Amino acid sequence: QFGSSGSSAAARIVVVCSLAALATMWMFLVSVLSVWLTSATISTEEVVLKPGTVAGNAVHHPASTVLFSRGPPSGHGEHSVNVFGEGGMQTRTNNGLHLEISSRLNSTLISWAVALPHGGLALCDERGSKLLLWLPDGTVAAIDLAPLKVPVGAVYLEGKVYVACFGTWPVPRNDSGLAVVDVANRWLEATYPYAGVGRPNGSEVHLHNAYAFSWDCKPEIFVAVVGNPWTNPPIAGHGLVRFDREAGSFLPWSTVAFANVRSVVQQSEDVFFALTQAPPKQPSQLLRLEKHGHHLLQVASTPLPSRKGGDGGADVLLASEKDAVFATDRDLGHGWVHYYQYKSGAFQLRASHMTGNHPRHAAVLPSGDVLVCNRLDGTLTSFPGLARHPLKKVQPVVVETLPAVSFVLPAASAKHDTNEGHASEPCTAHSGGHSSGGNLRGGHSGDASSWKTMGRDLGFIILGIAISIVYESICRGDPRCGGESTRSRRESRRNVSVGEL
Numbered sequence: 001q002f003g004s005s006g007s008s009a010a011a012r013i014v015v016v017c018s019l020a021a022l023a024t025m026w027m028f029l030v031s032v033l034s035v036w037l038t039s040a041t042i043s044t045e046e047v048v049l050k051p052g053t054v055a056g057n058a059v060h061h062p063a064s065t066v067l068f069s070r071g072p073p074s075g076h077g078e079h080s081v082n083v084f085g086e087g088g089m090q091t092r093t094n095n096g097l098h099l100e101i102s103s104r105l106n107s108t109l110i111s112w113a114v115a116l117p118h119g120g121l122a123l124c125d126e127r128g129s130k131l132l133l134w135l136p137d138g139t140v141a142a143i144d145l146a147p148l149k150v151p152v153g154a155v156y157l158e159g160k161v162y163v164a165c166f167g168t169w170p171v172p173r174n175d176s177g178l179a180v181v182d183v184a185n186r187w188l189e190a191t192y193p194y195a196g197v198g199r200p201n202g203s204e205v206h207l208h209n210a211y212a213f214s215w216d217c218k219p220e221i222f223v224a225v226v227g228n229p230w231t232n233p234p235i236a237g238h239g240l241v242r243f244d245r246e247a248g249s250f251l252p253w254s255t256v257a258f259a260n261v262r263s264v265v266q267q268s269e270d271v272f273f274a275l276t277q278a279p280p281k282q283p284s285q286l287l288r289l290e291k292h293g294h295h296l297l298q299v300a301s302t303p304l305p306s307r308k309g310g311d312g313g314a315d316v317l318l319a320s321e322k323d324a325v326f327a328t329d330r331d332l333g334h335g336w337v338h339y340y341q342y343k344s345g346a347f348q349l350r351a352s353h354m355t356g357n358h359p360r361h362a363a364v365l366p367s368g369d370v371l372v373c374n375r376l377d378g379t380l381t382s383f384p385g386l387a388r389h390p391l392k393k394v395q396p397v398v399v400e401t402l403p404a405v406s407f408v409l410p411a412a413s414a415k416h417d418t419n420e421g422h423a424s425e426p427c428t429a430h431s432g433g434h435s436s437g438g439n440l441r442g443g444h445s446g447d448a449s450s451w452k453t454m455g456r457d458l459g460f461i462i463l464g465i466a467i468s469i470v471y472e473s474i475c476r477g478d479p480r481c482g483g484e485s486t487r488s489r490r491e492s493r494r495n496v497s498v499g500e501l
Contacts, residue, residue, distance in 0.1 A: 080411035084110035085402030111406040124151035141186040145179040153209030164210040234279040257298040275316035284313030302347035307331040328359040335359035
């Protein structure tokens with residue numbers, strides 16, 4: 001009898017091991033399938049936006065549309081980024097190092113992108129002076145922004161995209177200003193040329209970006225007025241200027257200073273950092289602006305290191321620590337990423353890293369990597385972990401990407417907003433391309449990560465069911481592991497106890 005039970009137990013153990021091996025093999029096959037699905041997504045699609053396809057420039061006129069076979073790629077996970085430049089965009093994995101999907105929008109130059117909250121992207125076509133709404137159903141609505149020209153920055157707020165237009169270079173012809181696009185109706189709602197009323201040479205200045213910043217604990221639209229550093233003599237900018245949405249007008253003295261502001265980030269309700277684009281051969285300035293009443297005051301400034309040429313300051317972004325920023329600078333033939341800390345009322349330059357030719361836009365990824373778009377050499381420079389360890393020597397990684405690459409949008413930017421205010425502050429601020437609230441990392445229901453997760457979970461379920469069945473088979477009637485005899489003894493004890501009461 002003992003030998004029989006031993007043989008039976010051995011057979012059961014063999015069954016358990018076989019089922020466990022089967023479940024493990026299933027999960028391995030699912031992993032292989034997921035890799036195949038990921039590689040199968042690498043593709044290129046093209047859409048030709050023909051001149052004259054937009055039916056008109058009238059306010060409230062819907063745009064013409066063309067179709068992709070799908071919505072904009074979302075990437076697979078928080079390590080994906082979308083990179084934009086001449087002719088469309090690329091979706092890249094491994095923090096931008098590996099190409100996944102290439103999407104062509106022919107005859108375009110995409111200089112800025114905004115994630116829309118329900119999926120899709122709003123793209124600034126600098127060359128065509130249009131805003132392209134690439135929606136989840138594959139529709140690409142091309143919205144003409146005339147009479148404004150050369151969109152260079154945008155932000156989404158409450159159903160609308162606010163687009164900053166640079167205007168004609170070198171001197172605007174009443175075509176630098178703010179365009180407002182209604183996303184749901186896919187039309188140009190209004191345009192507001194910037195006149196700078198009350199400021200010297202107010203109509204001869206350029207806008208360079210639009211933001212949704214927290215102001216009195218509610219979101220308000222601001223524009224960066226870079227002025228005109230290319231004229232002789234140069235025309236000073238107006239700093240960060242608030243746009244009154246109710247009145248439909250600008251408040252040119254929002255910043256009580258003359259500054260050629262090109263890029264701005266908000267650290268808290270009352271603290272902003274700005275980077276200027278200086279006239280040729282002059283160093284750009286890093287500024288700290290603080291809110292006092294209804295205005296911003298310049299409380300500190302520092303010149304960036306001297307350079308041999310180039311266009312100077314490009315972008316400023318918050319570092320991981322409070323009162324610390326990264327500022328990019330364009331030198332002759334290459335660029336720089338400078339790390340500054342603000343202490344005791346002054347800026348301190350702590351580290352500098354060389355990047356590619358003509359850095360245009362930079363971003364901090366959730367991983368701590370810093371990515372920089374180098375427009376003139378069509379490359380993307382990655383500084384692994386730089387945001388978390390800004391004082392360490394980092395070996396940059398450079399990959400070729402789109403010609404005239406101008407913008408990088410982390411796929412997980414909606415959940416990892418690098419420009420949020422610090423937790424100790426009463427209000428949360430959003431800026432630039434990170435204020436949309438859109439989530440690009442969710443992916444489509446059929447992407448590889450979704451299949452992999454579902455398959456792995458199914459494997460665990462199969463393994464659990466198999467173990468439960470075998471356990472029940474082994475323990476049935478066996479008092480050593482809670483079989484029928486054990487249950488009967490427990491029931492008898494329970495009955496005796498109740499009877500005694």
